[in-house]
Amino acid sequence: xxxxxxxxxxxxxxxxxxxxxxxxxxxxxxxxxxxxxxxxxxxxxxxxxxxxxxxxxxxxxxxxxxxxxxxxxxxxxxxxxxxxxxxxxxxxxxxxxxxxxxxxxxxxxxxxxxxxxxxxxxxxxxxxxxxxxxxxxxxxxxxxxxxxxxxxxxxxxxxxxxxxxxxxxxxxxxxxxxxxxxxxxxxxxxxxxxxxxxxxxxxxxxxxxxxxxxxxxxxxxxxxxxxxxxxxxxxxxxxxxxxxxxxxxxxxxxxxxxxxxxxxxxxxxxxxxxxxxxxxxxxxxxxxxxxxxxxxxxxxxxxxxxxxxxxxxxxxxxx
Amino acid sequence: xxxxxxxxxxxxxxxxxxxxxxxxxxxxxxxxxxxxxxxxxxxxxxxxxxxxxxxxxxxxxxxxxxxxxxxxxxxxxxxxxxxxxxxxxxxxxxxxxxxxxxxxxxxxxxxxxxxxxxxxxxxxxxxxxxxxxxxxxxxxxxxxxxxxxxxxxxxxxxxxxxxxxxxxxxxxxxxxxxxxxxxxxxxxxxxxxxxxxxxxxxxxxxxxxxxxxxxxxxxxxxxxxxxxxxxxxxxxxxxxxxxxxxxxxxxxxxxxxxxxxxxxxxxxxxxxxxxxxxxxxxxxxxxxxxxxxxxxxxxxxxxxxxxxxxxxxxxxxxxxxxxxxxxxxxxxxxxxxxxxxxxxxxxxxxxxxxxxxxxxxxxxxxxxxxxxxxxxxxxxxxxxxxxxxxxxxxxxxxxxxxxxxxxxxxxxxxxxxxx
Numbered sequence: 013x014x015x016x017x018x019x020x021x022x023x024x025x026x027x028x029x030x031x032x033x034x035x036x037x038x039x040x041x042x043x044x045x046x047x048x049x050x051x052x053x054x055x056x057x058x059x060x061x062x063x064x065x066x067x068x069x070x071x072x073x074x075x076x077x078x079x080x081x082x083x084x085x086x087x088x089x090x091x092x093x094x095x096x097x098x099x100x101x102x103x104x105x106x107x108x109x110x111x112x113x114x115x116x117x118x119x120x121x122x123x124x125x126x127x128x129x130x131x132x133x134x135x136x137x138x139x140x141x142x143x144x145x146x147x148x149x150x151x152x153x154x155x156x157x158x159x160x161x162x163x164x165x166x167x168x169x170x171x172x173x174x175x176x177x178x179x180x181x182x183x184x185x186x187x188x189x190x191x192x193x194x195x196x197x198x199x200x201x202x203x204x205x206x207x208x209x210x211x212x213x214x215x216x217x218x219x220x221x222x223x224x225x226x227x228x229x230x231x232x233x234x235x236x237x238x239x240x241x242x243x244x245x246x247x248x249x250x251x252x253x254x255x256x257x258x259x260x261x262x263x264x265x266x267x268x269x270x271x272x273x274x275x276x277x278x279x280x281x282x283x284x285x286x287x288x289x290x291x292x293x294x295x296x297x298x299x300x301x302x303x304x305x306x307x308x309x310x311x312x313x314x315x316x317x318x319x320x321x322x323x324x325x326x327x328x329x330x331x
Numbered sequence: 332x333x334x335x336x337x338x339x340x341x342x343x344x345x346x347x348x349x350x351x352x353x354x355x356x357x358x359x360x361x362x363x364x365x366x367x368x369x370x371x372x373x374x375x376x377x378x379x380x381x382x383x384x385x386x387x388x389x390x391x392x393x394x395x396x397x398x399x400x401x402x403x404x405x406x407x408x409x410x411x412x413x414x415x416x417x418x419x420x421x422x423x424x425x426x427x428x429x430x431x432x433x434x435x436x437x438x439x440x441x442x443x444x445x446x447x448x449x450x451x452x453x454x455x456x457x458x459x460x461x462x463x464x465x466x467x468x469x470x471x472x473x474x475x476x477x478x479x480x481x482x483x484x485x486x487x488x489x490x491x492x493x494x495x496x497x498x499x500x501x502x503x504x505x506x507x508x509x510x511x512x513x514x515x516x517x518x519x520x521x522x523x524x525x526x527x528x529x530x531x532x533x534x535x536x537x538x539x540x541x542x543x544x545x546x547x548x549x550x551x552x553x554x555x556x557x558x559x560x561x562x563x564x565x566x567x568x569x570x571x572x573x574x575x576x577x578x579x580x581x582x583x584x585x586x587x588x589x590x591x592x593x594x595x596x597x598x599x600x601x602x603x604x605x606x607x608x609x610x611x612x613x614x615x616x617x618x619x620x621x622x623x624x625x626x627x628x629x630x631x632x633x634x635x636x637x638x639x640x641x642x643x644x645x646x647x648x649x650x651x652x653x654x655x656x657x658x659x660x661x662x663x664x665x666x667x668x669x670x671x672x673x674x675x676x677x678x679x680x681x682x683x684x685x686x687x688x689x690x691x692x693x694x695x696x697x698x699x700x701x702x703x704x705x706x707x708x709x710x711x712x713x714x715x716x717x718x719x720x721x722x723x724x725x726x727x728x729x730x731x732x733x734x735x736x737x738x739x740x741x742x743x744x745x746x747x748x749x750x
Contacts, residue, residue, distance in 0.1 A: 083435060185583070185585045187585055274533065278722075293414075294411065296434075
């Protein structure tokens, strides 16, 4: 049987036989124009990602397969040698442990404290604006300046121990023992960055419809039930966003470690990103540094994907 | 492939090749319009002005050299910045170097200088003190001019000693005496006893200014065997540990005590740090105190070399020979203790030094240089330093097991020394 359906005009440049020649199809159809416009709009971002993300990641993969003598410029292909070195590195388990403790501490404290502050400041009381400004102001302070000041305060004969002494407490030598050094770097990171989460949570809280609280109260719901059954589900998209931002930020924390402890004492505060810096730029082992950087990239990606997948279970979307 | 696409691909390929050639390639050496660049870590305007004036004099006689730039990099990031420049294909023609010299020499990144210096009329190669060229030489070939050879000395805050009713006996100066007086000053005034400048419980190589007094060294002469587990080193670190936690004559970790701000009785620091003395307290300077191994001296060095990657190796080497000739070496000596025997007199050094007398400079500089040892330096200095520090951190606790910690330092750095 012969198919008698009409072919779309764009499908063939050949004019149908026995008819007047058709006009040549236009290249810039509406669909193509729309697509080109779209690509033009995203081009700046796309070029940025290409130049500053895709190309460097590609180079890092290449460097991780090589030993690079930066003094002579010689590149020697070593295949999986750097990956094997990572498996054999006796310091890496301690570094990963410190990374987990630091990142976990920062994420939990940051989210809990950020949410608590937001809930507190969501209630209208005198001075709320002042407190909001106070908690947010560290966010806009240079991270190095912030850390340097804390470095002085955390000295054995520094400001914090001076205050503790006035209270009759013999403060520890904060940056000179492993546990207190980890507490110190975690604390300075949390205090500096909690303001941004607080503001995001505050915006989310103010978007929760008041009638839901009113209905809950009429039904006799306790404050605890209201928080866990109304507030938390409704701000869960923001919770997801802040969790991702905070985890990525914690894994990237560098200046606090570099300025406050230089990874010490021992390896107690040597987090992965600082270890990458040491290997690549202090020890000039670009190949091994690139291998560790790819490991860090993988961690960030896996954690983000896990969170993104989990959102279906615990993130509430009104639509 | 349509024509337009072919043209685009060709243009892209050509562009890539052009960019690659521009970025990765080395410009051909030119005998005209030569621009030289030297990285330095000083930002002192007087020192930079001196370098500029010497460069101007050189350019006046060498029209092929268009400019000589001294690029001042922050001291703390100097090694990282220099290596990044080298890795990025933007290496300077000449560079100052400290502990990076071993890596640069061993990797063949520096131009040999002996022949060039010997071939320069009136340069006087034999005038260089053998004790200061070793750090920058391999197989009798010099790779960097040791322009700064600053001995470590004992700075004394005589005001603090007087406040604590303490008197120093320079004729019998020992570490035990320094520790005892430091402890007394701390008890009487609350200020620190003695500090090793720049140590900060991190840069352990500066402790060579102490452990050499006990006959210890970080590793053997060829840098293949760790010396931290030796009895001499154990004795040295036991002394330091007791000074911190028993006698309290040395400020502990995390305690700030800046000698130059008047916060401690003594400081071990290089003579070149005298510029930090602002006259706010009375001071004295003495050679390093003797220890069980007797008298000794330690110097901190800096060198100037030419990088092989320079497009103008010949011009750069020629300029370095000019910059370091006897006449200019004398000018540089006002800031940097010189490597030339002919300039080694207290009077010569005092001519440009208003902090110390000729007699003091004779004692703490001139008399110390011939027998001086350098701070420990090894190939891959940053990794050796960091790995050693990571292990040594356990030392800075009151209940530390000194021999065990020192053994762990050897365990940590042995694989690096064996490389």
